[in-house]
Amino acid sequence: MSGSAGALEVRDLVVRYQGRPAVDGLDLDLAPGQVLALLGPNGAGKTTTVEVCEGLRTRDAGQVRVLGTDPAGAPDALRARIGVMPQGGGAYPGVRVREMVGLVATCSANPLDPDWLVETLGLAACARKPYKRLSVGQQQRLALACAVVGRPELVFLDEPTASLDPQGRRLVWDLVRALRADGVAVLLTTHLMQEAETLADHIVIIDHGRSVAEGSPDTLTAAGADRELRFRAAAGMDLRLLADALPEGCTVSEPSAGSYLVEGSIDPQVLSTVTSWCARQGVLADDLRVARRSLEDVFLELTGRELRS
Numbered sequence: 001m002s003g004s005a006g007a008l009e010v011r012d013l014v015v016r017y018q019g020r021p022a023v024d025g026l027d028l029d030l031a032p033g034q035v036l037a038l039l040g041p042n043g044a045g046k047t048t049t050v051e052v053c054e055g056l057r058t059r060d061a062g063q064v065r066v067l068g069t070d071p072a073g074a075p076d077a078l079r080a081r082i083g084v085m086p087q088g089g090g091a092y093p094g095v096r097v098r099e100m101v102g103l104v105a106t107c108s109a110n111p112l113d114p115d116w117l118v119e120t121l122g123l124a125a126c127a128r129k130p131y132k133r134l135s136v137g138q139q140q141r142l143a144l145a146c147a148v149v150g151r152p153e154l155v156f157l158d159e160p161t162a163s164l165d166p167q168g169r170r171l172v173w174d175l176v177r178a179l180r181a182d183g184v185a186v187l188l189t190t191h192l193m194q195e196a197e198t199l200a201d202h203i204v205i206i207d208h209g210r211s212v213a214e215g216s217p218d219t220l221t222a223a224g225a226d227r228e229l230r231f232r233a234a235a236g237m238d239l240r241l242l243a244d245a246l247p248e249g250c251t252v253s254e255p256s257a258g259s260y261l262v263e264g265s266i267d268p269q270v271l272s273t274v275t276s277w278c279a280r281q282g283v284l285a286d287d288l289r290v291a292r293r294s295l296e297d298v299f300l301e302l303t304g305r306e307l308r309s
């Protein structure tokens with residue numbers, strides 16, 4: 001990742017459970033003011049990686065530097081400079097939302113305004129509710145507020161929107177963007193490709209504890225990168241004439257009944273060939289769209305598996 005002044009540097013990280021590698025030679029770089037997304041299916045090794053970086057889990061091999069310090073000793077001085085939002089979270093059942101954020105703020109020399117944070121994360125209406133009465137989504141946003149109220153330089157967010165509805169997800173995304181604009185480095189794990197595509201400067205796709213691809217969202221989705229054209233029309237059309245009319249390297253198929261896919265180098269000429277062919281068949285190409293491949297497609301190509309397992 002360019003310009004890394006080293007908020008986080010991971011080299012050749014290996015973590016094993018009962019001798020089996022959960023993380024198997026991973027490299028990561030994260031600079032201040034950047035968002036790095038670790039994207040991968042369940043069990044890919046995301047949480048294990050984050051826990052090592054947080055100083056919560058020991059590693060079997062490799063080097064890790066968090067804000068220039070090895071987190072293995074988890075020195076207090078380092079803990080004060082990082083924010084951690086773990087998966088699951090948890091708090092004393094009786095503690096109230098605003099009270100909890102305020103308590104965590106008192107541990108920091110220069111905290112964010114707890115009231116602003118509670119409002120920003122859509123928690124104002126439940127500010128006086130005890131933890132045990134919160135929905136899972138509210139608990140998750142409270143955990144995020146606690147992770148960032150101390151104005152950390154580096155924040156670890158492990159699946160920060162896993163239990164949120166679209167509105168809650170947008171609030172969290174807005175806060176992550178605000179942190180980034182403030183120069184905070186954010187390491188985010190997710191199995192939501194839209195989250196990674198929307199927020200991240202750099203994405204590392206991991207599977208079986210290894211990086212299988214990395215780059216900016218644009219580079220990853222454009223890599224090797226042909227576009228695709230999809231349209232809907234009557235099922236079972238004879239595609240032979242269309243296939244002959246398309247330029248070399250373009251293919252056409254009907255992946256499901258009435259849903260057609262043209263793959264290859266999609267240019268205006270290809271678009272015109274497809275629509276003219278449809279016109280000659282007397283059919284209207286419905287829902288016609290040209291799209292780049294998604295991160296989901298990239299993952300499927302690389303691993304042969306769906307991102308959501």
Ligand code: ATP
Nearest residue numbers: 017018022040041042043044045046047048049191
């Ligand atoms: P998820 O999206 O489900 O949280 P993940 O990508 O975060 O998955 P990890 O939780 O890091 O993946 O798990 C990586 C692998 O290590 C998995 O095969 C998991 O079963 C295994 N694993 C994780 N924690 C332990 C543990 N404490 N003991 C043994 N194996 C573990």
